[in-house]
Amino acid sequence: MTATSHASRNPRLVTLPSLPGLGGLYAKGVASSGRIAVTRSPVGRVLPGPRDLVLPDVVYRVDDVPTSGVTEHLTAYQRLIGERVCDTLPAGYLHVLAFPLATALMVRGDFPLPLLGLVHVSNAVSVHRPVGVGDVLEVRASAEHLRAHRRGVQVDLVTEVSTGGELAYRGVSTYLAKGFGLPPDEPPSRRIEEAPREEFVPPLPTARWELGSGTGRAYGAISGDRNPIHTSVLGAKAFGFPRTIAHGMYTAARALAEVGAARGDAYDWTVEFEKPVLLPGTVQVAITRVPDGAPHPGGFAYVGWHGRSGKRHFSGAVTPR
Amino acid sequence: MAIPKAPQTTTPTADEQPVTRPERTPTSSPAPRDAYVLGGNRIPFARAGGKYTGASNQDMFTAALEGLVARYGLQGERLGEVVGGAVLKHSRDFNLVRESVLGSSLSPQTPAFDLQQACATGLEAVVTVSNKIRLGQIESGVAGGSDTVSDAPIAVSEGLRKALLKASHAKSLGARLKALASIRPGDLAPSTPSTGEPRTGLSMGEHQAITTAEWGVGREAQDEVALNSHLNLSAAWKAGFFDDLVTPFRGLTQDQNMRADSSAEKLASLKPVFGTHLTPSAPVHGAAAGSGAPGPTMTAGNSTPLTDGASVVLLGSREWAAEHDLPVLARVVDAESAAVDFVHGHEGLLMAPAHAVPRLLARNGLTLEDFDFYEIHEAFASTVLTTLAAWEDDDYCRTELGLDGAFGSIDRSRLNVNGSSLAAGHPFAATGGRIVATAAKLVAQRASETGRPARALISICAAGGLGLAAILESADVPTAPSATTAATTTES
Numbered sequence: 017m018t019a020t021s022h023a024s025r026n027p028r029l030v031t032l033p034s035l036p037g038l039g040g041l042y043a044k045g046v047a048s049s050g051r052i053a054v055t056r057s058p059v060g061r062v063l064p065g066p067r068d069l070v071l072p073d074v075v076y077r078v079d080d081v082p083t084s085g086v087t088e089h090l091t092a093y094q095r096l097i098g099e100r101v102c103d104t105l106p107a108g109y110l111h112v113l114a115f116p117l118a119t120a121l122m123v124r125g126d127f128p129l130p131l132l133g134l135v136h137v138s139n140a141v142s143v144h145r146p147v148g149v150g151d152v153l154e155v156r157a158s159a160e161h162l163r164a165h166r167r168g169v170q171v172d173l174v175t176e177v178s179t180g181g182e183l184a185y186r187g188v189s190t191y192l193a194k195g196f197g198l199p200p201d202e203p204p205s206r207r208i209e210e211a212p213r214e215e216f217v218p219p220l221p222t223a224r225w226e227l228g229s230g231t232g233r234a235y236g237a238i239s240g241d242r243n244p245i246h247t248s249v250l251g252a253k254a255f256g257f258p259r260t261i262a263h264g265m266y267t268a269a270r271a272l273a274e275v276g277a278a279r280g281d282a283y284d285w286t287v288e289f290e291k292p293v294l295l296p297g298t299v300q301v302a303i304t305r306v307p308d309g310a311p312h313p314g315g316f317a318y319v320g321w322h323g324r325s326g327k328r329h330f331s332g333a334v335t336p337r
Numbered sequence: 338m339a340i341p342k343a344p345q346t347t348t349p350t351a352d353e354q355p356v357t358r359p360e361r362t363p364t365s366s367p368a369p370r371d372a373y374v375l376g377g378n379r380i381p382f383a384r385a386g387g388k389y390t391g392a393s394n395q396d397m398f399t400a401a402l403e404g405l406v407a408r409y410g411l412q413g414e415r416l417g418e419v420v421g422g423a424v425l426k427h428s429r430d431f432n433l434v435r436e437s438v439l440g441s442s443l444s445p446q447t448p449a450f451d452l453q454q455a456c457a458t459g460l461e462a463v464v465t466v467s468n469k470i471r472l473g474q475i476e477s478g479v480a481g482g483s484d485t486v487s488d489a490p491i492a493v494s495e496g497l498r499k500a501l502l503k504a505s506h507a508k509s510l511g512a513r514l515k516a517l518a519s520i521r522p523g524d525l526a527p528s529t530p531s532t533g534e535p536r537t538g539l540s541m542g543e544h545q546a547i548t549t550a551e552w553g554v555g556r557e558a559q560d561e562v563a564l565n566s567h568l569n570l571s572a573a574w575k576a577g578f579f580d581d582l583v584t585p586f587r588g589l590t591q592d593q594n595m596r597a598d599s600s601a602e603k604l605a606s607l608k609p610v611f612g613t614h615l616t617p618s619a620p621v622h623g624a625a626a627g628s629g630a631p632g633p634t635m636t637a638g639n640s641t642p643l644t645d646g647a648s649v650v651l652l653g654s655r656e657w658a659a660e661h662d663l664p665v666l667a668r669v670v671d672a673e674s675a676a677v678d679f680v681h682g683h684e685g686l687l688m689a690p691a692h693a694v695p696r697l698l699a700r701n702g703l704t705l706e707d708f709d710f711y712e713i714h715e716a717f718a719s720t721v722l723t724t725l726a727a728w729e730d731d732d733y734c735r736t737e738l739g740l741d742g743a744f745g746s747i748d749r750s751r752l753n754v755n756g757s758s759l760a761a762g763h764p765f766a767a768t769g770g771r772i773v774a775t776a777a778k779l780v781a782q783r784a785s786e787t788g789r790p791a792r793a794l795i796s797i798c799a800a801g802g803l804g805l806a807a808i809l810e811s812a813d814v815p816t817a818p819s820a821t822t823a824a825t826t827t828e829s
Contacts, residue, residue: 218616220547222682223537230523274536276680300614304682316681323614 108269287332372467377774379648404584417475459769481649482766496524546612548685553625570756609633644762648770689804784811
């Protein structure tokens with residue numbers, strides 16, 4: 017996928033000395049979210065001006081990220097997610113590793129959308145080759161493809177991990193900023209409407225996840241993503257949720273883990289998030305081999321839903337490359 | 338693994354003659370020979386939290402073993418091997434079976450080892466011991482299993498366990514205190530064993546409810562299997578069938594779960610307990626495929642209850658049996674294990690026996706109709722019914738089992754004729770021994786009545802998508818054509 021928005025073909029490459037910590041970024045994100053909210057008040061109204069919704073034309077890069085010391089942290093991640101404990105970094109772990117660099121982009125003063133309140137709507141990852149403990153990584157992050165959505169605007173945060181000068185991992189995290197809009201004269205490339213989703217009929221489950229109230233805190237501690245909607249009931253209530261909600265990437269990573277060794281060394285892993293999973297909660301899950309003739313043949317499709325209401329929480333696919 | 342270095346050798350001098358060992362004749366034939374079921378013994382099965390509360394796996398296994406020793410006069414006898422296990426097992430029970438042997442009247446020189454294959458543990462022990470006998474490695478052995486849910490081990494939480502391990506490995510008092518200080522109140526909640534599948538989080542009942550829905554097995558058919566189990570078991574008890582197969586224990590003389598007065602009405606009045614969260618969907622397999630979507634059908638009445646108990650089976654070569662003046666009930670003909678991919682819903686958790694049995698019968702040149710008795714473990718009534726439905730389904734047998742068409746049907750009057758797990762209960766590892774002893778006695782009785790060989794098919798499903806099937810054949814009548822001859826005929 018290439019950037020189709022107004023980003024230039026030669027973005028400025030900014031090299032950071034090391035991967036930033038998420039804690040400090042959150043403080044910064046909260047501050048800049050407040051600033052964006054103030055300048056855009058009242059919420060939902062788009063102020064005129066071409067500078068409003070332009071993505072920063074930079075690519076963040078960190079060279080020589082060592083992984084020789086991650087074993088204990090990796091094991092903790094693998095245990096939490098249900099991944100096999102081994103020296104290969106699963107795609108979900110690479111997402112966790114690269115996520116702070118993408119966050120650093122989103123808290124820049126010129127990033128046009130507020131970090132808090134951004135909704136992670138989908139994620140698409142390609143693992144081109146396995147990354148192992150001891151590999152030295154180059155991590156890049158950029159923001160691309162700002163486009164209109166019926167509920168606001170969407171943006172892709174793209175992270176890439178390379179080893180030995182070759183791309184090993186590429187992740188595209190799509191976020192929705194509700195209440196933001198693009199001017200009506202925007203070119204069609206920025207007005208992408210998704211096809212309406214068909215009605216969901218729950219299949220027979222293959223698994224059930226009993227997620228305790230501490231699920232968000234546990235994944236927050238491992239991933240560094242301690243967004244209050246996941247870790248604190250008060251924080252969740254502040255954003256309109258009755259209780260804390262599970263990290264979407266925790267649910268997607270668990271589905272990836274449950275596909276198991278059949279995914280191979282190189283694979284594509286996608287997820288679309290719908291109704292958040294309230295904690296504590298039970299998720300009905302179906303992870304099934306894709307039949308021949310369907311999209312993603314040879315792979316696995318997965319879906320998670322709420323048992324009683326039948327509402328879909330997430331769905332996606334894991335396809336060997 | 339390091340290979341120990343060979344000892345230094347010195348060249349023998351002229352006057353050091355190499356020692357010549359006396360010629361020995363092998364004491365057993367190197368060629369495979371037959372292994373036989375000579376008898377069995379179990380304690381009555383108790384409902385969870387019932388008569389056996391406080392009795393451990395070892396207590397129960399020892400009681401079953403000691404009853405066997407008494408019945409067959411094996412006091413002081415050095416058997417070839419005692420093999421068994423338990424599914425819910427405490428880490429201190431690492432040598433459960435050896436400890437039981439030491440607590441019995443068998444010779445303390447009787448070796449033993451533990452094995453475990455979930456609900457197939459007992460039958461797998463029978464297969465293992467009979468294989469050792471067949472290879473001439475041992476002349477006699479005992480196979481069995483024991484399980485208690487009333488005395489199940491309770492583990493500490495992962496957080497507490499990690500903190501305690503860290504503290505015990507700590508080199509200084511400070512480090513030890515730091516490790517202990519990391520314990521949180523939530524870590525103090527114990528972690529109890531569950532019947533849930535580790536990879537899916539679904540209990541066995543919920544898994545079977547999915548399989549039941551896929552095959553469209555109805556409520557009435559399931560209740561009928563349950564009712565027959567109770568009626569058959571109580572009739573067998575009344576007829577004295579278990580008199581030489583069971584030793585009373587802790588005041589229990591019969592299986593506690595058995596309901597001689599059960600009725601279709603009583604079973605129909607029970608509420609479904611499994612599959613209640615499933616979205617009703619039309620069956621995808623079997624005769625009911627594509628028809629209406631039934632609601633939940635699995636109740637406490639047509640599902641096995643949690644139970645405590647133990648069982649053992651005495652096995653031996655024909656020569657050993659003759660030397661000890663013991664009866665020979667049945668020959669262990671062959672066994673086959675199978676496993677299915679249930680994790681991604683390709684197959685039902687408990688459907689592995691449906692795969693094992695056709696392979697087993699093909700190898701032995703037999704068809705499904707060639708049996709006098711079918712012992713299909715009743716994990717749930719619907720497990721029996723989905724297995725039978727699978728064998729009758731043309732499409733399933735072709736695509737899943739690789740057969741030319743439907744595997745076949747069985748005469749239902751030959752199924753679990755003396756009751757099975759729904760009525761007797763199912764102390765996981767003890768079920769195999771119960772079934773093998775019952776089936777061996779049934780074929781021996783039938784053969785002596787008719788003068789013709791009688792054959793029993795045993796099938797047991799197990800957690801983890803496992804299944805194990807075995808064939809027993811009556812011992813003391815002219816045997817059927819040998820397995821190899823029959824197999825050759827089929828292949829030609």
